[in-house]
Amino acid sequence: MEEQGQTAGLDGAEGAGINYVPIGVIRSPYPGPKGMPIQPSGAGGVAGTVEIQPEYQDGLQDLEGFSHIILIYCLHLSEGYSLKVKPFLDDVERGVFATRAPRRPNPIGLSVVRLVRVVGCSLEIEGVDVVDGTPLLDVKPFVPQFDAPQVERIGWLAGKVEGVNRAAADGRFQGHQQG
Ligand SMILES: C[S@@+](CC[C@H](N)C(=O)[O-])C[C@H]1O[C@@H](n2cnc3c(N)ncnc32)[C@H](O)[C@@H]1O
Known part of the structure; x- marks a missing residue:
């Protein structure tokens, strides 16, 4: 079921x-969404590059001190969205906000990747799970004390996350058809 975005009632927004x-x-080795890793944890050692626009280079100062960074980007090849999806790693419909499915009302993705080195405006990274050419919105340092709380539960993914290393994306989120 396709849903259209509604912003009525979002006072401040x-x-x-x-x-x-x-x-x-x-930049990544993946030309399209199909057949690639579904999370950085399934893309261990997969090398990529983040090319920052030169006008933002000064903002990269001090970043190399961090072994891992958070990339926030636009899943630009996603078209439309559904509020119920069958996510990767499951055959049961779930609410989209309880998944990492790429077809979402705001197709924003995030990946925690290893930062190998910074060379000028280029960040050499490992663990990339996005298509080559994905537009980057922001970079932040990953800090376990901020970003990795001790969690009590992982919902429907309990018992399924172990499969992430073997999983490759199928075509379920390509086009408008919900698979
Ligand atoms: C499940 S999403 C997870 C992305 C991110 N790690 C997250 O949790 O927000 C990763 C999948 O999205 C698809 N994908 C990757 N880059 C994309 C892009 N630029 N546009 C649309 N889909 C993309 C691929 O099928 C990939 O396996």
């Missing part, structure tokens, strides 16, 4: 003029 401009692009 209405008229906020959200209009992000990519700060760079993520």
